[in-house]
Amino acid sequence: MNDNQEQRILAVHVRGLDGTCVGCRVWWSRLTPYPCWQVDWATSQQAQAITARFLGGVR
Ligand SMILES: [Zn+2]
Numbered sequence: 001m002n003d004n005q006e007q008r009i010l011a012v013h014v015r016g017l018d019g020t021c022v023g024c025r026v027w028w029s030r031l032t033p034y035p036c037w038q039v040d041w042a043t044s045q046q047a048q049a050i051t052a053r054f055l056g057g058v059r
Pocket residue numbers: 013014021022023024025032036037038039
C-alpha cells in the first residue's frame with residue numbers, strides 16, 4: 001500500500017540539527033531546507049487517505 005511508502009519517506013526525511021532534511025542529504029547529497037517537497041507530498045497523501053477513510057466511514 002501507499003501508506004508504507006509515505007511512512008518510509010517521513011521516517012527518513014526528518015529535520016536535521018542544521019534545519020535541513022536528513023533524508024535528502026543521505027539519498028541525494030542535497031541540502032534541502034526541512035520540510036522538503038517529499039515530506040509535503042507524504043503528509044498530503046496521508047491527509048487524503050485519512051479524509052477518504054473518514055468519508056468512507058460516514059457512508
Ligand atoms: Zn527530504
